[in-house]
Amino acid sequence: MRRYGPAVLLALVGAAILRVSLFSDLYLRYVQPGLRPYLMVSGVVLVLLGVGVGVLVRTAGEQEVQGSHGDHGDHGGHTHGPAGPRVAWFLTLPALALLLFPPPALGSYSAEREADRRAARSVGTFPALPAGSPLDLTLGEFGSRAVYDSGRSLTGRTVRLTGFVTRDADGTWYVTRLLVSCCAADAGAAKAEVRGAGAPPVDTWVTVTGTWHPQGEPGSDAAWPPVLDATSVRRTPQPDNPYEKR
Structure with missing residues (x-):
């Protein structure tokens, strides 16, 4: 599951940007009205990138599994995918916070x-x-x-x-x-x-x-x-x- 960390993070950030710019007026707490189209485009691009990265990671995983079935060397069937450190999942917390609890306007x-x-x-x-x-x-x-x-x-x-x-x-x-x-x-x-x-x-x-x-x-x-x-x-x-x- 750790393989999908970058994909999940991209998708969450994109979804958060779309939530405040496309589906509400919350973006006005942070930027001028004229920047709304750029925010919406950025959100869509990030979501698509997240989906694309997820597809690539899944494809690479399937190829590794197929390769391990045909490899009778010293690897013993173990895969060495770029899972990354578990702590990287904490990067999803700011994205979730923006998605679920957008910060208020300055006061x-x-x-x-x-x-x-x-x-x-x-x-x-x-x-x-x-x-x-x-x-x-x-x-x-x-x-x-x-x-x-x-x-x-x-x-x-x-x-x-x-x-x-x-x-x-x-x-x-x-x-x-x-x-x-x-x-x-x-x-x-x-x-x-x-x-x-x-x-x-x-x-x-x-x-x-x-x-x-x-x-x-x-x-x-x-x-x-x-x-x-x-x-x-x-x-x-x-x-x-x-x-x-x-």
């Missing part, structure tokens, strides 16, 4: 690690915001305008932000979202401090409505993180795609 721990890594940007004017109240904005857009917009386009506008809850040791809490360029490995955080409302539990997904609270000069350290004076906070389910595009 508050990752946001806390990345929150201080802000790319240097120049202060300038931003395009006018569309009409509507409240105005739905991403955390990335809200943060960019609040910190870098010299035209103060957020002044007086009621906005609505959706993200998960993070909290400092002093009780200050934030509505937070992770921004990705390609996949979860390059995630960075965008967040807004929420004032005027009690903090839900950490990692709870919420939609916060309120108005921007200006502080500091545009582009200064005092302007970060942006602040939102909340008028309402309501819990919301985690979206299928928990990340914003950077």
Whole structure:
């Protein structure tokens, strides 16, 4: 049975990739939507490779058995197939875990690690915001305008932000979202401090409505993180795609 280890491992990894990309939207926890076709192709290729390797191993085993029946030398009927060490079967555990228990999307721990890594940007004017109240904005857009917009386009506008809850040791809490360029490995955080409302539990997904609270000069350290004076906070389910595009 050990002969089939590589084949089983390839098939399990391929099946796990297909499970999160072809049969569900779980892949959105790890990569951008545009990478879905590549994941599906990779999963199919790995499954086919696993089947192909299994067939080759079986064929080779049958040939060894036939050869041993006709060999009257010193081998005594023993085969010497490349079974490999038994410990190699432990490599199937990560594949099974991905197949049966896909890891969750990144949350508050990752946001806390990345929150201080802000790319240097120049202060300038931003395009006018569309009409509507409240105005739905991403955390990335809200943060960019609040910190870098010299035209103060957020002044007086009621906005609505959706993200998960993070909290400092002093009780200050934030509505937070992770921004990705390609996949979860390059995630960075965008967040807004929420004032005027009690903090839900950490990692709870919420939609916060309120108005921007200006502080500091545009582009200064005092302007970060942006602040939102909340008028309402309501819990919301985690979206299928928990990340914003950077």
